[in-house]
Amino acid sequence: MADTDTPVVAPAHFRVEIARSTTAFEVAPDQSILDAALRANAWIPHSCTQGTCGTCKLKVLSGTVDHADSPEYTLSLEERTDGLTLACRAVPTDDLVVEPLGATDDGVPHHPLRDYTAEVVELEDIAADTRRLVVELDSPMAFNAGQYCELIVPESGVARQYSMANPPDENRRLELHIKRTPGGLATDGWVFRSLKVGDRFTLKGPLGQFHLVNQCEETAVLIGGGTGLAPLKSIVRHALHLDLLPEIHLYHGGRRQVDLYDVEFFTALDREHPNFHYHPALSEEDWDGATGMVTDVVADDFATCKGMRAYLCGPPVMVAAAVKTLKRRRMSPRLILREEFTPAPPTTPSES
Numbered sequence: 454m455a456d457t458d459t460p461v462v463a464p465a466h467f468r469v470e471i472a473r474s475t476t477a478f479e480v481a482p483d484q485s486i487l488d489a490a491l492r493a494n495a496w497i498p499h500s501c502t503q504g505t506c507g508t509c510k511l512k513v514l515s516g517t518v519d520h521a522d523s524p525e526y527t528l529s530l531e532e533r534t535d536g537l538t539l540a541c542r543a544v545p546t547d548d549l550v551v552e553p554l555g556a557t558d559d560g561v562p563h564h565p566l567r568d569y570t571a572e573v574v575e576l577e578d579i580a581a582d583t584r585r586l587v588v589e590l591d592s593p594m595a596f597n598a599g600q601y602c603e604l605i606v607p608e609s610g611v612a613r614q615y616s617m618a619n620p621p622d623e624n625r626r627l628e629l630h631i632k633r634t635p636g637g638l639a640t641d642g643w644v645f646r647s648l649k650v651g652d653r654f655t656l657k658g659p660l661g662q663f664h665l666v667n668q669c670e671e672t673a674v675l676i677g678g679g680t681g682l683a684p685l686k687s688i689v690r691h692a693l694h695l696d697l698l699p700e701i702h703l704y705h706g707g708r709r710q711v712d713l714y715d716v717e718f719f720t721a722l723d724r725e726h727p728n729f730h731y732h733p734a735l736s737e738e739d740w741d742g743a744t745g746m747v748t749d750v751v752a753d754d755f756a757t758c759k760g761m762r763a764y765l766c767g768p769p770v771m772v773a774a775a776v777k778t779l780k781r782r783r784m785s786p787r788l789i790l791r792e793e794f795t796p797a798p799p800t801t802p803s804e805s
């Protein structure tokens with residue numbers, strides 16, 4: 454029998470203040486600092502939200518944290534001793550005053566993180582082992598072109614990240630491009646196996662600091678590998694709709710023709726908009742378009758990239774090669790914005 458005289462003590466919430474600002478928010482038990490901050494619309498720079506990129510590092514000026522499962526390769530023991538922590542992993546064990554290492558104002562308005570119920574309205578194969586998933590949300594999600602959301606895989610509770618390919622003005626209907634991972638819990642085990650039109654699940658968003666920088670004077674070079682096309686599609690559609698960029702070159706790389714998708718869509722955009730140029734490229738098959746690694750194709754097309762801005766999204770190897778190429782072509786490093794695919798954290802020893 455329960456002891457009705459024993460008062461129920463609610464688990465402690467802690468207050469986090471961002472140093473040298475008026476920003477403060479509450480963090481619930483077991484909630485990460487980043488999750489609480491973004492839900493309170495307090496911007497902390499971040500990218501992967503999985504503890505692997507280090508973008509969300511904070512200096513803890515007062516108070517204590519539990520670093521939880523922060524990996525040592527992202528947050529060394531020395532950094533922990535110096536008072537650094539990862540906002541996406543750390544849980545406060547005290548009230549805190551913190552200072553983000555990255556810029557808290559990156560020149561765009563940010564939108565609060567929220568949970569949504571999503572209903573599948575379209576699911577189609579668009580390329581080899583690649584599906585387009587379109588979902589209708591129960592309420593609009595405000596986001597910046599280029600950001601991503603996290604799908605919660607039913608029953609497992611595991612989260613997987615996919616960029617929105619739709620522009621921000623289509624804020625209730627999200628388009629996601631999903632590549633199958635052999636043995637993957639979210640893809641082989643769900644999206645490519647049992648998911649169907651009419652199914653409902655939870656997702657949260659928006660997340661990530663990869664986004665279109667509005668009203669730029671620079672020519673934009675967008676380079677995507679595989680489903681790295683998704684955030685670039687959002688950026689292209691948004692920029693063309695609002696006439697935000699003077700000139701846009703979109704490069705999409707795949708190994709074979711079966712890896713490319715939305716070719717007709719972008720070819721039509723190229724015809725309609727004199728300032729938009731679409732360049733698909735294949736690395737392992739001859740065809741009547743460009744052949745070679747997509748970054749080599751970019752290097753062949755531009756003698757110099759000085760004064761241009763780049764948006765890169767794809768596998769880390771492609772992104773690293775693109776950065777090297779663009780720097781060699783004299784693009785300023787601060788104008789190279791990138792989003793890398795991060796491997797899903799293992800859920801069991803055999804799953805990804």
Ligand code: FES
Nearest residue numbers: 502504507509541
């Ligand atoms: S390590 Fe926290 S966002 Fe990447």
